[in-house]
Amino acid sequence: MKRIHSAFCIVATLAAVTSCAAEPTEPAAAPPAKADSEAAQGVLSSLLARHPGQAEGAAYAKTTIAGYVSAIPREKGALAGAEGDQILVVKVHGVFTATHSVPLGVKAVPVTDMVSVLDLTTGRVIENTFYSGPQTPDVFPEATASPVDYDLRELGTPIQLNTQ
Amino acid sequence: MRVLKSLSVAGIAVLIAVITPMASASAEVSISCDSTPAYPHCYAIRTVGLSSSAVPTGALSSVSSATGWVRADCQDTTYANEISTSEIWLITPNHSGFSLGSEWVEVGITSGPFSGTSGTFLDFYWARGYHVAGSQTDYYNEYLTTDDSFGATLGTNYIFSVKYVSGSWRIYHGTNLVGSGTGTNLAPGSNQAVQSGAESASTNTGNSGAVSHLGYVTNGTTVTGLSGYIFRSVQAYTYSSGSTQDLTFSTPVTPDGYCH
Numbered sequence: 001m002k003r004i005h006s007a008f009c010i011v012a013t014l015a016a017v018t019s020c021a022a023e024p025t026e027p028a029a030a031p032p033a034k035a036d037s038e039a040a041q042g043v044l045s046s047l048l049a050r051h052p053g054q055a056e057g058a059a060y061a062k063t064t065i066a067g068y069v070s071a072i073p074r075e076k077g078a079l080a081g082a083e084g085d086q087i088l089v090v091k092v093h094g095v096f097t098a099t100h101s102v103p104l105g106v107k108a109v110p111v112t113d114m115v116s117v118l119d120l121t122t123g124r125v126i127e128n129t130f131y132s133g134p135q136t137p138d139v140f141p142e143a144t145a146s147p148v149d150y151d152l153r154e155l156g157t158p159i160q161l162n163t164q
Numbered sequence: 165m166r167v168l169k170s171l172s173v174a175g176i177a178v179l180i181a182v183i184t185p186m187a188s189a190s191a192e193v194s195i196s197c198d199s200t201p202a203y204p205h206c207y208a209i210r211t212v213g214l215s216s217s218a219v220p221t222g223a224l225s226s227v228s229s230a231t232g233w234v235r236a237d238c239q240d241t242t243y244a245n246e247i248s249t250s251e252i253w254l255i256t257p258n259h260s261g262f263s264l265g266s267e268w269v270e271v272g273i274t275s276g277p278f279s280g281t282s283g284t285f286l287d288f289y290w291a292r293g294y295h296v297a298g299s300q301t302d303y304y305n306e307y308l309t310t311d312d313s314f315g316a317t318l319g320t321n322y323i324f325s326v327k328y329v330s331g332s333w334r335i336y337h338g339t340n341l342v343g344s345g346t347g348t349n350l351a352p353g354s355n356q357a358v359q360s361g362a363e364s365a366s367t368n369t370g371n372s373g374a375v376s377h378l379g380y381v382t383n384g385t386t387v388t389g390l391s392g393y394i395f396r397s398v399q400a401y402t403y404s405s406g407s408t409q410d411l412t413f414s415t416p417v418t419p420d421g422y423c424h
Contacts, residue, residue, distance in 0.1 A: 105218030
């Protein structure tokens, strides 16, 4: 309930309403796009802070865990959270140095693409994925590469993020 | 001249035989933190199925399960972009086209990667490195376990397992299934290995804890303990080990004092 209240207050603030007294009695609607963009931008910042390199472009899409697993079947059973949880899937393309865990004697994967999944219900990142791929039209609208793994277009409408 | 050359070769062979650690219980191999290409990966781990140069020997096959108790006594959460872990790695057979050494599944306790918007915690996590056939691409996925609830408690033993069940690799916390995925790592086969202990992607972060009660299942037979080499990055970790089943590790210096 506290989370619902907070979400409503954010909505109210964005609408220049000065009071949060009149709370909705129905479950809160999806967070506003601005809040989503700010959250996605924060996830992107964390990814870039952890992995030194040069970002060329980034975007995110909003879906549910169920929608994500449907689009990426190999994630089935992997994710912490309920199927109905709203998530932001943040994707960035560039050239990065991987810092993820590896067994001794094994090289880290080459990384040009990083995908991070933020569960909006818990406020926690529940997955990070690193791999190499071409510039893709889900992050770069002018690109034509296909097929696209972790395709944001299969999850929702990709929204561009600032990589600076 | 030919005699001298033969003697030299023989001498070198004897010297190598003397200085090369034998693959017996508790044989230690001192290693440096791997700083290529940019970030160090430091280890204090028990192993089985690895040569002294950390390459699968081929002696371990059809490993369908690895398990152990994992404990974190200190893991810095100060630097969210620098992981430190206490965990178990199970090396899985390689897909054709995989070029990074070995594919794997891992589970344990980590600091850093999952802070999101809610702060920084010690988290239960699992991960996998693998090759998707036909894509020519290698992947690394890391996940919070499905039972993670804002993290681990310091000084507590947690029982983790990686098991191959009904066609997929699955992650267990105790008896609870806490992660799985399909179409990624191959089924048990050849050139497998097991590692367990500590990893840090920085020499700045504190990281102390233990792994114990280690074991694995190979060809349907349960084996207790990891009786291969102990690898230790000497500039990062001290360790003690009382048997083939445990390893207690500690970073000797934590510059920010966070873990003391």
